[in-house]
Amino acid sequence: VIPGWFSEISPMWPGEAHSLKVEKILFQGKSDYQNVMVFQSSTYGKVLVLDGVIQLTERDECAYQEMITHLPLCSIPNPKKVLVIGGGDGGVLREVSRHSSVEQIDICEIDKMVVDVSKQFFPDVAVGYEDPRVNLHIGDGVAFLKAVPEGTYDAVIVDSSDPIGPAQELFEKPFFESVAKALRPGGVVCTQAESIWLHMHIIEDIVANCRQIFKGSVNYAWTTVPTYPSGVIGFMLCSTEGPSVDFKHPVNPIDTDENCSKSKRPLRFYNSEIHSAAFCLPSFAKKVIEAK
Numbered sequence: 677v678i679p680g681w682f683s684e685i686s687p688m689w690p691g692e693a694h695s696l697k698v699e700k701i702l703f704q705g706k707s708d709y710q711n712v713m714v715f716q717s718s719t720y721g722k723v724l725v726l727d728g729v730i731q732l733t734e735r736d737e738c739a740y741q742e743m744i745t746h747l748p749l750c751s752i753p754n755p756k757k758v759l760v761i762g763g764g765d766g767g768v769l770r771e772v773s774r775h776s777s778v779e780q781i782d783i784c785e786i787d788k789m790v791v792d793v794s795k796q797f798f799p800d801v802a803v804g805y806e807d808p809r810v811n812l813h814i815g816d817g818v819a820f821l822k823a824v825p826e827g828t829y830d831a832v833i834v835d836s837s838d839p840i841g842p843a844q845e846l847f848e849k850p851f852f853e854s855v856a857k858a859l860r861p862g863g864v865v866c867t868q869a870e871s872i873w874l875h876m877h878i879i880e881d882i883v884a885n886c887r888q889i890f891k892g893s894v895n896y897a898w899t900t901v902p903t904y905p906s907g908v909i910g911f912m913l914c915s916t917e918g919p920s921v922d923f924k925h926p927v928n929p930i931d932t933d934e935n936c937s938k939s940k941r942p943l944r945f946y947n948s949e950i951h952s953a954a955f956c957l958p959s960f961a962k963k964v965i966e967a968k
């Protein structure tokens with residue numbers, strides 16, 4: 677540990693630890709679920725950390741929040757009802773709200789402290805809560821989904837932390853089964869699905885489960901996020917049986933001026949080309965993912 681630096685140490689990435697220089701610790705708290713910390717870094721702006729793991733930084737959050745949201749929502753025409761699991765910081769809400777077809781945005785975050793801390797320290801992220809279409813539920817995403825009537829949502833976005841801690845069940849088969857049930861025919865899910873450099877075994881399991889559960893398409897996409905372990909993170913994108921979804925060819929473009937209304941900052945990362953490119957996999961990952 678280097679004095680004055682934050683190092684991200686976890687058994688999920690043994691033998692390596694990305695570090696950021698700390699200017700000032702702004703918040704430290706303990707919720708019912710996890711340790712919550714916010715610090716000012718020298719080069720990535722403010723940083724939100726849960727149980728020692730970086731959840732977002734002001735500088736690179738766009739790469740994650742825009743991709744986890746627009747990969748699913750730009751892949752179907754006119755999404756209307758969207759559910760976000762996790763994502764208490766509000767960044768995914770901010771991105772969902774760029775879609776004018778959307779009528780209802782439900783979010784289920786387990787930890788109210790994440791919501792409060794984001795509103796206090798990350799106003800450009802928590803701005804997502806200002807949209808009147810948003811309904812916030814504080815609770816466990818697993819229990820929330822079990823109670824959702826069948827076929828409710830056009831899209832479910834699972835913006836979850838890593839599978840050590842409160843998010844563990846969000847990576848397990850029964851959870852994916854309740855997501856599939858909550859979606860309308862031809863509805864889509866996008867879940868945080870870890871790194872091809874570090875977690876091929878986790879990805880392999882997720883893919884195997886999803887191929888059994890989702891009878892439409894099952895695809896893995898990835899993006900670069902410099903402050904996430906190994907600098908990349910992936911997403912599992914699946915659709916249920918029904919109108920077919922071709923994730924690689926977005927049908928609902930958003931990278932036009934009118935879709936980024938004056939009140940919102942323009943998209944920084946997502947565009948239609950990077951949408952399609954996100955599904956191109958390195959050979960070592962392709963071999964495992966496509967064999968499942």
Ligand code: AAT
Pocket residue numbers: 726729730731732741761762763764765767768784785786787790815816817818835836837838841842843844846868904905
């Ligand atoms: N958008 C920032 C990125 C995140 S946030 C993940 C969120 O999921 C956290 O706010 C956490 O409190 C919430 N969460 C965890 N478990 C549950 C649950 N069971 N139900 C509802 N919400 C939950 C993800 C960062 C990925 C980091 C990669 N290393």
